[in-house]
Amino acid sequence: xxxxxxxxxxxxxxxxxxxxxxxxxxxxxxxxxxxxxxxxxxxxxxxxxxxxxxxxxxxxxxxxxxxxxxxxxxxxxxxxxxxxxxxxxxxxxxxxxxxxxxxxxxxxxxx
Amino acid sequence: xxxxxxxxxxxxxxxxxxxxxxxxxxxxxxxxxxxxxxxxxxxxxxxxxxxxxxxxxxxxxxxxxxxxxxxxxxxxxxxxxxxxxxxxxxxxxxxxxxxxxxxxxxxxxxxxxxxx
Numbered sequence: 390x391x392x393x394x395x396x397x398x399x400x401x402x403x404x405x406x407x408x409x410x411x412x413x414x415x416x417x418x419x420x421x422x423x424x425x426x427x428x429x430x431x432x433x434x435x436x437x438x439x440x441x442x443x444x445x446x447x448x449x450x451x452x453x454x455x456x457x458x459x460x461x462x463x464x465x466x467x468x469x470x471x472x473x474x475x476x477x478x479x480x481x482x483x484x485x486x487x488x489x490x491x492x493x494x495x496x497x498x499x500x
Numbered sequence: 501x502x503x504x505x506x507x508x509x510x511x512x513x514x515x516x517x518x519x520x521x522x523x524x525x526x527x528x529x530x531x532x533x534x535x536x537x538x539x540x541x542x543x544x545x546x547x548x549x550x551x552x553x554x555x556x557x558x559x560x561x562x563x564x565x566x567x568x569x570x571x572x573x574x575x576x577x578x579x580x581x582x583x584x585x586x587x588x589x590x591x592x593x594x595x596x597x598x599x600x601x602x603x604x605x606x607x608x609x610x611x612x613x614x615x616x
Contacts, residue, residue, distance in 0.1 A: 393542070432591055432607040433543065476542065486533065486595070486605070487556065490542035 392416060393491035395477050401497045406467050410494045412460040412477030421480035422453050424462045426473045427493060433476055436462075467498045502527065504594050504608035505574075512614045519579040519586070521611045525594030532575045533605065534567060537589040549575060582615045589613075 395412045402408050414422075422439040437444065439451040439460055450463040460477055474493035481489060505524040513519050525532050531550055535543040545559040549569035560567065564582075569575040579586055589612050595605040 430589075430610075430612070432609050434607070486531070486548055487545045487559075488535075488543070488605075489545070490535075492540070492542045 391491075392481075392489045393477050393479050395475075395491040395494045397492060397494060399495040399497055401499055402467055403499050404467060404469060406498075407463065407465045408467055408496060409464075410462045410475055410477075410496075412462075412491055414458050414460070414477075414479045414481075414489075416479070416481045416489075417458060419458075419479045419481035420485055422460050423478040423480075423488075424449075424451055424460075425476040425478050425490075427476055428473050433478075433490070436475070464496075467496075469498050469500060472496055472498045504529075504592055504606055506590075506592050506608035506611050508611060509609065510612045510614070512616060513582045514616055515583060516581050519582050519613055521577040521579075521590050521592075521613070522574040523577070523592030523594075523608060524574040525592075526606055529594035529596050529606075531595045531605075532569050533593045533595075534575075534577050535591045535593065535607075537591065537610075539588070543591060546577075579613070582613070584615050587613055587615045 393414050424436040425433040426436045427433045437446050439453045441453050443452045448465045452461045474495045476493045477491040479489045533548050534546040537543045547560050547567045548556040564580045566578045589610045591610045592608045593605045
């Protein structure tokens with residue numbers, strides 16, 4: 390089983406749509422959870438941290454279910470500029486600095 | 501305030517040559533990390549360095565790869581005798597004095613290595 394698994398997509402959605410991404414992780418000792426965004430041939434950039442209580446940042450909502458080892462990201466009112474690959478990232482192991490990345494889910498928002 | 505600077509951005513090497521990738525962390529950051537992203541794969545942790553010290557190299561291939569972060573100058577990831585499978589994007593990241601987690605490390609734009 391891969392450490393962090395994501396549906397690779399692509400998700401092709403029209404502008405204004407709501408889209409949800411899911412991610413599962415295998416290490417129950419994982420401590421911190423994040424969603425990153427990566428544009429084509431660019432560096433990954435932090436989108437938001439994910440907490441058990443759930444957190445929202447504008448049109449983006451992230452949720453963590455520790456019991457199911459499951460993380461989600463919801464994007465409302467999709468914009469063309471949201472087109473990117475969304476990376477589920479987990480920090481685990483002896484050093485919290487060591488990030489484990491999923492392969493990413495590709496999103497294309499269509500006019 | 502300049503971000504994490506990596507160079508070269510693109511590098512082409514023939515099989516058997518050496519590749520040197522450089523990374524200057526953000527100002528005030530003393531912790532450097534290297535990650536590798538193979539085509540169609542997620543980023544994989546390679547190594548964590550502080551000035552003059554390798555803290556964790558558990559993700560480094562056992563042969564041909566080495567990393568350093570000297571007292572003066574950038575961190576360098578060195579790949580000797582490159583093979584086609586080394587073709588990838590190599591990302592450097594840095595964090596401030598405390599070892600970073602996912603929300604306190606900052607990635608450079610990456611160095612794209614192509615081995616022909």
